[in-house]
Amino acid sequence: MQLLNQAVVTEHLNMQAAIDAIEELLHQQAAHPNWVKAPERLVIETFGEDKEHSSGSHLSMPATIYDGKKEYTAVKLVTICPDNPSRDMPTTTAIITVSNNDTGEILAIMDGIYITQVRTAALSGIATKYMTKPDCQSVAVVGCGGMAYEQLNAVLTVRPDIKTVYLWNRNHEGAAQFKTRFARDYAQWDVEISVCEEVGDAIRDADIINVATRATEGLFSIDQIKTDAHINAVGAYQATMKEIGNDVVANSSMVVVDDLAGSRHEAGDLIQAHDNSDCTWTWDDLSGDLQALVTGALKKEVTKSAGVTLFKSVGAASFDAAVALYVAKQAEQNSLGTSIDW
Structure with a gap:
């Protein structure tokens, strides 16, 4: 399994690659509607009932993609924190896991902030x-x-x-x-x-x-x-x-x-x-x-x-999944990030 921090994701994901990955997904969905599955994301409003907290939200976004050979699952967990700019932190924080559905093996865990911005x-x-x-x-x-x-x-x-x-x-x-x-x-x-x-x-x-x-x-x-x-x-x-x-x-x-x-x-x-x-x-x-x-x-x-x-x-979770899957495959092929046994 590869661990990919934001620096690694940013270095190896460019805008054209993300555009290509999503366009490919859209064509794939049109030709094979059952190959891509993305249930409606779960949104939980976070606490904002006092003067110290602005209400934000937590989102859970799973999706599966079959690429013609294998099926993968990508899950993005997102927290939106409106007060973070005052802390010199990003408003949106996120992490994404990508796994192989044939074996259940997790292929990569990656920072999701840049992927969210790029997708x-x-x-x-x-x-x-x-x-x-x-x-x-x-x-x-x-x-x-x-x-x-x-x-x-x-x-x-x-x-x-x-x-x-x-x-x-x-x-x-x-x-x-x-x-x-x-x-x-x-x-x-x-x-x-x-x-x-x-x-x-x-x-x-x-x-x-x-x-x-x-x-x-x-x-x-x-x-x-x-x-x-x-x-x-x-x-x-x-x-x-x-x-x-x-x-x-x-x-x-x-x-x-x-x-x-x-x-x-x-x-x-x-x-x-x-x-x-x-x-x-x-x-x-x-x-x-x-x-x-x-x-x-x-x-x-x-x-x-x-x-x-x-x-x-x-x-939609499917868009995150398409880009995250591209990054995960690049990581697997080129040994990007840190490899660990799980």
């Missing part, structure tokens, strides 16, 4: 690849927390001609830190990064808008963005959260989710739009999911239609 971003990268025009020139980052780095990296991976990045964060210092860190750690991208005082300044000229926040109401309106902008929304992961306004949802020419079942329970933006009697959008207006987009079940001519497009991600 979430890879989903946005895939959506951007299929839902945006090839000549996009600019991207806005709304919310500059830990997830935002790989979100931007994913968009630049599939749209490498982008030259301008606009940043906005409720805490201006957070955006400034993002700019410094991204320029240092992602030097492969030749982009000009600007920190904006207002969210409207960041999104006004953006071809692509990445949103990753814990907001509880829409952060911008449809008249503040370009008429053909594409939005990747990966925050608002609970029904009570919302970062994309009802008017944006209702006026999007395409709305695509990563996981059909999960979005009905967790995509706060869409749940609240559907439930609001003043909003014209309902679940019947959903265009489809990422699998349909990648496999072509959502017709190409539809994805090229004019207008704002919206991708909403809530995550």
Whole structure:
């Protein structure tokens, strides 16, 4: 069994590999629906009933994948701790186990923080690849927390001609830190990064808008963005959260989710739009999911239609499993990390 800490996972997992692993999974699911199994994740709200604790959550996310030769199980355990930034610790902590279902042998135990960030971003990268025009020139980052780095990296991976990045964060210092860190750690991208005082300044000229926040109401309106902008929304992961306004949802020419079942329970933006009697959008207006987009079940001519497009991600255990399985196989083949007897 291989033990893989965050440094090892980060060194041996790149964005293109994650995108490829998830696209392969989506094709596999379409061709062989029984090869991938991922029950709805268990979410437990953590204690937040006093002034010393902000309510977070613990998630248990199992999935099995049969690759045509063997079946594997990956289980991710996640704890979301809203108070951690004040402790100089990541908001999301996670660990993943990967095992061989033929024998029950655990192949790898790995840090799941980076995998969570990369697989979430890879989903946005895939959506951007299929839902945006090839000549996009600019991207806005709304919310500059830990997830935002790989979100931007994913968009630049599939749209490498982008030259301008606009940043906005409720805490201006957070955006400034993002700019410094991204320029240092992602030097492969030749982009000009600007920190904006207002969210409207960041999104006004953006071809692509990445949103990753814990907001509880829409952060911008449809008249503040370009008429053909594409939005990747990966925050608002609970029904009570919302970062994309009802008017944006209702006026999007395409709305695509990563996981059909999960979005009905967790995509706060869409749940609240559907439930609001003043909003014209309902679940019947959903265009489809990422699998349909990648496999072509959502017709190409539809994805090229004019207008704002919206991708909403809530995550699913199968996506973590696909990326974790890639890392585990690399570890087994190349003796990565620390090998121990169990």
